[in-house]
Structure formats: C-alpha cells, structure tokens
Amino acid sequence: MLTYTIRRLFTAIPTLIFISLIIFLLLDMAPGDPTASLPLTIPPEVREQIRQSLGMGEPVHIRYFLWLKQMVWSEPMFYLSQSVSWIDAPDAARLISWQTRAPVLDTVFERIPQTLMVVGLAYVVGVLIALPIGIISAYRQYSVFDQAGTFVSMIGFSIPPFFSGVLMIILFTVMMPNDSFWWFPSIYDTTLIVDSWENFGKQVRQMVLPVMVLALQTTAQISRFMRASMLDNLNQDYVRTARAKGMTESVVVLKHVLRNSMIPVITVIALGIPAIFGGAIITEQIFKVNGIGQLLIVSIQGSDVPMVQTLTFIFAVLIVLFNLIADILYGILDPRIRYD
Amino acid sequence: MPNGAQPVLDVQGLKTVFKIRGGEVHAVNDVSFDLRPGELLGVVGESGSGKSVTMMSLLGLLPTPPADVRGGTVTFQGQDLLKVDAETLRGVRGGKIGFVFQDPMTSLNPVYNVGMQIMEPLRKHMGMNKKQAAVRAKELLELVGIPDAERRLKDYPHQFSGGMRQRVMIAIALACDPQVLVADEPTTALDVTIQAQILELMKDLQERLGMAVIWITHDLGVVAGIADRVLVMYGGQIVEQAPTRELFRDPQHPYTRALLKTVPRVTGDREERLAIIEGQPPILGEHPSACPFRDRCDVALELCAKQNPPRYDVGNGHDAACFYDARTGGPRDA
Numbered sequence: 001m002l003t004y005t006i007r008r009l010f011t012a013i014p015t016l017i018f019i020s021l022i023i024f025l026l027l028d029m030a031p032g033d034p035t036a037s038l039p040l041t042i043p044p045e046v047r048e049q050i051r052q053s054l055g056m057g058e059p060v061h062i063r064y065f066l067w068l069k070q071m072v073w074s075e076p077m078f079y080l081s082q083s084v085s086w087i088d089a090p091d092a093a094r095l096i097s098w099q100t101r102a103p104v105l106d107t108v109f110e111r112i113p114q115t116l117m118v119v120g121l122a123y124v125v126g127v128l129i130a131l132p133i134g135i136i137s138a139y140r141q142y143s144v145f146d147q148a149g150t151f152v153s154m155i156g157f158s159i160p161p162f163f164s165g166v167l168m169i170i171l172f173t174v175m176m177p178n179d180s181f182w183w184f185p186s187i188y189d190t191t192l193i194v195d196s197w198e199n200f201g202k203q204v205r206q207m208v209l210p211v212m213v214l215a216l217q218t219t220a221q222i223s224r225f226m227r228a229s230m231l232d233n234l235n236q237d238y239v240r241t242a243r244a245k246g247m248t249e250s251v252v253v254l255k256h257v258l259r260n261s262m263i264p265v266i267t268v269i270a271l272g273i274p275a276i277f278g279g280a281i282i283t284e285q286i287f288k289v290n291g292i293g294q295l296l297i298v299s300i301q302g303s304d305v306p307m308v309q310t311l312t313f314i315f316a317v318l319i320v321l322f323n324l325i326a327d328i329l330y331g332i333l334d335p336r337i338r339y340d
Numbered sequence: 341m342p343n344g345a346q347p348v349l350d351v352q353g354l355k356t357v358f359k360i361r362g363g364e365v366h367a368v369n370d371v372s373f374d375l376r377p378g379e380l381l382g383v384v385g386e387s388g389s390g391k392s393v394t395m396m397s398l399l400g401l402l403p404t405p406p407a408d409v410r411g412g413t414v415t416f417q418g419q420d421l422l423k424v425d426a427e428t429l430r431g432v433r434g435g436k437i438g439f440v441f442q443d444p445m446t447s448l449n450p451v452y453n454v455g456m457q458i459m460e461p462l463r464k465h466m467g468m469n470k471k472q473a474a475v476r477a478k479e480l481l482e483l484v485g486i487p488d489a490e491r492r493l494k495d496y497p498h499q500f501s502g503g504m505r506q507r508v509m510i511a512i513a514l515a516c517d518p519q520v521l522v523a524d525e526p527t528t529a530l531d532v533t534i535q536a537q538i539l540e541l542m543k544d545l546q547e548r549l550g551m552a553v554i555w556i557t558h559d560l561g562v563v564a565g566i567a568d569r570v571l572v573m574y575g576g577q578i579v580e581q582a583p584t585r586e587l588f589r590d591p592q593h594p595y596t597r598a599l600l601k602t603v604p605r606v607t608g609d610r611e612e613r614l615a616i617i618e619g620q621p622p623i624l625g626e627h628p629s630a631c632p633f634r635d636r637c638d639v640a641l642e643l644c645a646k647q648n649p650p651r652y653d654v655g656n657g658h659d660a661a662c663f664y665d666a667r668t669g670g671p672r673d674a
Contacts, residue, residue: 237447238448240441242449243433244434244438244439247434256449333451336450336496
C-alpha cells in the first residue's frame with residue numbers, strides 16, 4: 001500500500017505539470033486584457049508599458065516556465081523561510097495578482113477559511129444527513145420515508161442553488177419578521193470575530209442559509225448513491241447467511257451490509273471534497289461569502305491571469321490528491337483490492 | 341413414530357405464500373414432515389418445487405414481504421418457531437439450527453475475514469469472548485478439513501477456492517453445535533470432485549456429531565448415497581415420503597417414478613434417449629384444489645382434477661400423495 005501510494009504520488013507530478021500547461025495555454029488564448037479595467041484616461045503607450053511590466057511581452061513558453069518556477073520553488077521557499085529561521089527567503093519577487101497587486105497565495109490563504117467554514121461544513125452536514133437517509137430508504141424501500149426521501153432528493157437535484165438560495169433569502173430574510181428566531185442574515189460578515197458566545201451565535205446564524213442551500217444538494221446526491229448501493233447489497237446471499245447465523249437486524253444492516261455498501265459511496269464522497277475548495281461559486285456570490293469561489297469569479301472578470309492560473313492549479317492538485325485518497329480508502333474498505 | 345423416538349423438528353401444515361404484483365404464488369402448500377434425531381433427511385424436487393422455501397420458512401429467513409408464512413406449526417424443543425418472538429428465533433438460528441447455502445462464492449461476506457465470520461455466532465450464541473472464540477474457530481476450521489487453520493482465519497473469502505469456502509460455511513453452521521443442520525443444495529455449485537469431498541465430509545461430521553441433517557438437493561444420486569429417508573416435493577407439497585432404500589426399490593408416486601427414469605445410466609443400451617418429464621412444473625396462483633402433477637402425469641384419473649390427493653400410507657413408513665395405486669394398477673380405494 002505504501003509503495004503504491006508513493007508510486008501514485010510520483011505519477012501525479014507529470015499529470016499536474018500537463019494540467020497546468022493546458023490551463024496556462026487556455027488562459028493565454030482567452031480574450032481579455034489585464035489593463036481593460038483601468039481608467040480610460042490612461043494613454044495607450046502607458047497601457048503598453050503596464051502590459052510589458054506585467055511580463056506580457058515575453059513569449060508564452062517563457063511565461064509558463066516562470067510561473068511554474070514561481071509556483072513550485074519560490075513560493076514554497078518563501079513560506080518555508082517564514083516558518084523556519086534557517087531558510088532564507090528567495091530573491092525572486094512573489095507571484096503578484098495583476099488586479100490587487102497582493103501576493104496571489106496570501107490572498108488565497110485569506111479566502112480559504114471562509115470557504116472551508118461554509119462550504120466544508122455544508123458538505124459534512126450534507127453527508128451526515130444523507131447516509132442515514134440512504135440506509136433507511138433502502139432498508140424500508142417504497143415506504144413513506146423512502147418516498148419522502150426520493151421527493152426531497154428530486155428537489156435537491158433539480159433546483160439549482162441560484163434559485164434555492166434566493167428562495168431562502170426571500171423566506172428567511174425578507175418575509176420573516178426581524179425579531180423572529182427563524183430570521184437569518186443573507187449576508188455573510190467576514191469581519192465578525194468569534195470572541196464571545198454572542199458572536200459565536202451570530203457566526204452560526206449567518207452560516208445557516210448558505211449551508212442549508214449547499215447541504216440540500218449534497219444530501220440529494222449522496223443519499224441516492226447510498227440507497228442504490230444498499231439495495232444492491234441487501235439482497236446478497238451473505239446477508240441471508242448473516243441472518244441465518246442469528247445476527248440481529250442492526251448487526252446485519254450496519255455491519256455486514258453497510259461496509260459493503262460504503263465502498264462505492266466513499267469514492268463519491270472523497271471525489272466531492274475538491275469541489276468544496278472549488279467553492280460553491282454561485283452560492284458564495286449569493287450570500288456574499290468572500291471565499292475561493294467568489295475570488296475566482298472576480299479574478300476571471302478582471303483578467304487576473306496569475307490568480308486564475310493559481311486557483312485552477314490548486315483545484316487540479318486537490319482533485320488528483322483526493323482521487324488518490326479515494327483509491328486508498330477503497331483498498332482499506334475492500335480486502336479484494338490490494339495494490340501491492 | 342415408526343422409530344419410536346421423539347422428533348427433533350416437527351412441521352405440520354406449513355403454508356407459505358409470496359405476494360406478487362397482481363396476485364399470489366402459493367409456494368408451500370400444507371407441508372408436514374418430521375425430522376428424527378441423528379437422521380439425514382433428503383429433500384428432492386425440481387427447481388421451484390418449494391424445497392428451499394419450505395426450509396427458509398421454518399426459521400423466518402424469507403424476506404417479508406413478499407413472503408408470508410400463512411399457517412402451520414414448526415415444533416422445535418417444545419416451541420412453535422412460527423410463534424416465538426424475534427429474539428428467541430435468532431437464538432435458534434445459527435445457535436441450534438445451522439444453515440449451509442447453495443453458493444459458497446456469494447454466501448460469505450467479502451469484506452470480513454473468515455475468522456470474524458466464524459466467531460460471530462460463537463460470540464452471540466455461546467457467550468464466548470474474543471480469545472475463546474478464536475480458539476474454537478481454529479478447531480472448527482480443522483474439523484472441516486482446512487489445513488493451516490490458524491493462519492487461514494485471517495484470510496478473506498476471495499482467498500479461498502469454492503470447495504474451501506463451502507467448508508468455511510459448514511464450519512459456521514456447525515459453530516454452536518446445532519441439533520439440526522439444514523443444507524440447501526450445498527454441493528450444487530461445486531465441481532464434481534469437490535462435491536464428493538463435501539458429501540463425505542458432511543456425512544462424516546453428521547455421524548461424529550450426531551446431529552440431524554436436512555439435505556435439500558435435486559440430485560437423486562446424492563440422496564441415494566447419503567440420505568436415511570427422502571421427501572419428494574412437487575408443486576409446493578410433499579408427494580412422497582419413504583426411507584431411501586424403500587423409495588428407490590418401490591416408488592409409488594408417478595412423479596417419483598418419472599424422476600427415477602430421468603437418471604441417466606452408464607451401463608446398458610446407449611441408443612436409448614434420456615427420459616424426460618414433459619411439461620413444466622405449475623406456478624400456483626391459489627391453494628391447489630387438484631393434484632398439481634396431473635397435467636404431466638401418465639396415469640391421471642378423473643378424480644385428480646377435482647381433488648388434491650392426501651398422503652396415503654402404503655406401509656414400511658412410506659406414503660404417497662396419489663389416487664392411483666401403483667401396486668394394483670388402478671384407483672386407490674380409500
């Protein structure tokens with residue numbers, strides 16, 4: 001398993017380099033001008049100088065290799081030099097956002113906590129609700145509970161967040177009386193510092209709406225997978241064997257069937273995690289959560305190539321990483337799969 | 341009781357129905373039999389004759405719905421298993437009555453090692469701790485002839501061959517010293533050579549441990565080789581019951597006789613075509629009011645379409661559910 005993991009990590013390197021190249025070339029081909037959002041009063045020759053100073057005069061392969069060097073060498077070295085004293089900061093300048101002039105990675109690290117708090121929590125909540133729903137729906141197939149679960153899943157699948165998000169705002173922010181317990185803010189306040197129970201309560205309340213919108217989607221998907229996988233296994237012969245051994249229904253379902261059913265579901269769950277970092281782009285916009293997804297949108301609109309390039313590259317790294325984690329979990333759950 | 345001994349298991353009037361879309365299938369109709377201590381009872385019949393469903397019904401192992409055990413009594417150790425509460429029934433399953441199923445490739449849980457799967461009933465029914473159960477599990481694997489038992493406990497089902505897996509299944513079934521072992525076509529999914537090994541093992545274990553065995557099969561050769569007594573099932577009911585020797589010497593029911601003719605013979609005239617029983621077994625939409633075999637029967641009488649024949653005692657512990665008397669060649673005068 002260890003050698004397998006190491007081998008997979010090494011094969012990930014060329015994959016990631018290839019992905020980053022594709023992203024870079026795509027961004028290079030895309031129309032857009034980093035100076036487009038600057039005031040129109042700037043004369044064309046100054047505009048050209050700005051472009052040159054951003055490095056846009058260099059040929060594309062030079063720019064790519066410079067970005068790559070910055071990404072895999074200079075930036076990691078910079079963060080290392082920040083944390084340990086015996087490494088000096090590299091001479092190279094930081095990778096700078098064309099839009100904000102701030103180091104790209106500093107901005108990314110500022111945004112990650114909000115995304116993790118809201119989107120990550122929504123994912124956890126969604127999965128925790130989905131698994132029991134899937135298990136019970138399958139065990140009591142075609143019961144009232146199962147029908148209700150199917151209906152909720154259908155809603156979760158078919159209503160996009162830009163609709164359910166706005167609906168939530170109308171219901172819980174606009175129509176709900178302000179002094180009601182069920183009133184929730186529609187705007188996420190990042191400046192809120194949790195230093196007291198009162199502020200903690202506020203933090204929880206401002207997370208409720210975006211978390212609900214996102215969790216509905218996750219629940220819809222994962223509960224369907226869980227249900228289908230449980231149904232596949234409930235009719236297997238080994239389940240009859242477990243019953244014939246005199247095991248209680250809870251042991252039969254939660255020990256024998258569940259572990260087998262989790263094998264495909266765990267892959268789906270693991271592969272969904274990178275999407276968290278990708279941020280719920282739309283939901284973050286609706287609820288004004290200044291997370292990664294929102295950052296990506298703003299950067300694309302501003303033709304901020306280094307920022308977009310870096311963010312998409314981080315997503316690529318996470319997808320490759322969680323693919324590997326899914327495969328490893330697969331091997332742990334299913335003894336028939338051994339990677340040695 | 342011909343043998344005078346108290347039966348370990350006494351089934352009377354068992355009836356099981358499957359509810360399907362737009363109707364019902366009467367899979368087991370008024371089945372009565374007993375199982376005597378230390379006996380190996382063979383149950384034969386073609387697919388769909390209700391052999392497995394009968395045995396599953398005894399311990400509530402059929403999924404409900406669609407299955408519904410409608411009536412009858414199953415007396416085991418003074419209790420009616422159809423009426424006891426779920427916890428008592430679980431104590432009987434795997435504890436006092438063991439099961440071996442047909443397909444060893446799918447009957448074991450693929451994600452747990454066989455040691456855990458053998459230890460599970462030991463810990464539940466015998467109250468053993470992990471250590472005691474592990475010792476007993478090793479003994480059981482040795483008992484069913486798996487070499488290097490201690491190491492094999494940690495192996496997963498996919499690391500065993502089909503025959504070895506069936507041995508593991510037998511070890512699980514025997515784990516808690518059951519009084520009764522129900523073997524549902526335990527050799528059907530195996531190679532012929534492995535079949536012989538498993539048959540021998542089961543026969544040997546039955547003699548050593550003195551338990552009663554119900555052996556479901558569609559192979560008359562297997563029955564002839566190991567059973568003490570045979571039940572022949574057709575259309576969800578028992579059509580003939582006799583000690584093995586008696587059944588093969590003097591079959592009374594036309595179905596049994598037809599069945600015995602279908603067994604190919606190695607000796608004799610090879611030109612002869614294999615005998616077959618024309619037609620299909622019935623799917624019973626309601627409780628049968630006539631003999632289920634009458635359409636395929638070559639000696640069917642008028643009465644057979646009007647009434648379902650009861651089981652007539654023909655002596656020597658032998659009975660047959662047929663209005664036609666094979667000995668006189670005419671209708672039975674009952």
